[in-house]
Amino acid sequence: MGKRDNRVAYMNPIAMARSRGPIQSSGPTIQDYLNRPRPTWEEVKEQLEKKKKGSKALAEFEEKMNENWKKELEKHREKLLSGSESSSKKRQRKKKEKKKSGRYSSSSSSDSSSSSEDSEDEDKKQGKRRKKKKNRSHKSSESSMSETESDSKDSLKKKKKSKDATEKEKDIKGLSKKRKMYPEDKPVSSESLSESDYIEEIRAKKKKSSEEREKATEKTKKKKKHKKHSKKKKKKAASSSPDSP
DSSP: OOOOOOOOOOOOHHHHHHHHOOOOOOSOOHHHHHTSOOOOHHHHHHHHHHHHHOOHHHHHHHHHHHHHHHHHHHHHHHHHHHHHHHHHHHHHHHHHHHHHHHHHOHHHHHHHHHHHHHHHHHHHHHHHHHHHHHHHHHHHHHHHHHHHHHHHHHHHHHHHHHHHHHHHHHHHHHHHHHHHHOSTTSOGGGTTSOHHHHHHHHHHHHHHHHHHHHHHHHHHHHHHHHHHHHHHHHHHHHHHTTTOO
């Protein structure tokens, strides 16, 4: 059996197009585009100038806005000027009226001034009364605080005095007991000396006795240390003696 023939005939596209003939054009050709009507250089300049100037409607609107703004500014200035002139005129009128009233009604002015002075005096008196009340309340609060502080100080002083008194009583009792127990230690000048001096002497004796006790304890500690050290030396000597021969 032979192989199947899968070959396809080659068709030249250019030859096919030529055989078909000329194609009917549906739109404008390239020649039509090149032959289109074009504006001259003068017309282009005119268009550019119009773009630079802008639209006429916008320019007219800006001119109207400027005119309206100018009118508003003028009105505002006129109002300010008229207000300043009216205020100056009012001040002049008031001055003239005051002068006229001072000429024709001196008595009425004196009465009004006296009444105004009386009202001012009353206001001052009321203000002074209020200040006095405030000062009194402040002073009362300060006095109460000072009283409480003084009471606390007095109580502390009393406590200190009571402590000192109890300590003195204890010292006196201890002295009386010591005098009874050891009458020989009583000094000859104890009658002439006061109790306070006698108490000071006893305190000094107590200090001396405490120092002596401390010294004795230190000596005992040193002795104990010396004994321990001597025992260690003996042990070392005993351990070294059999090794030497």
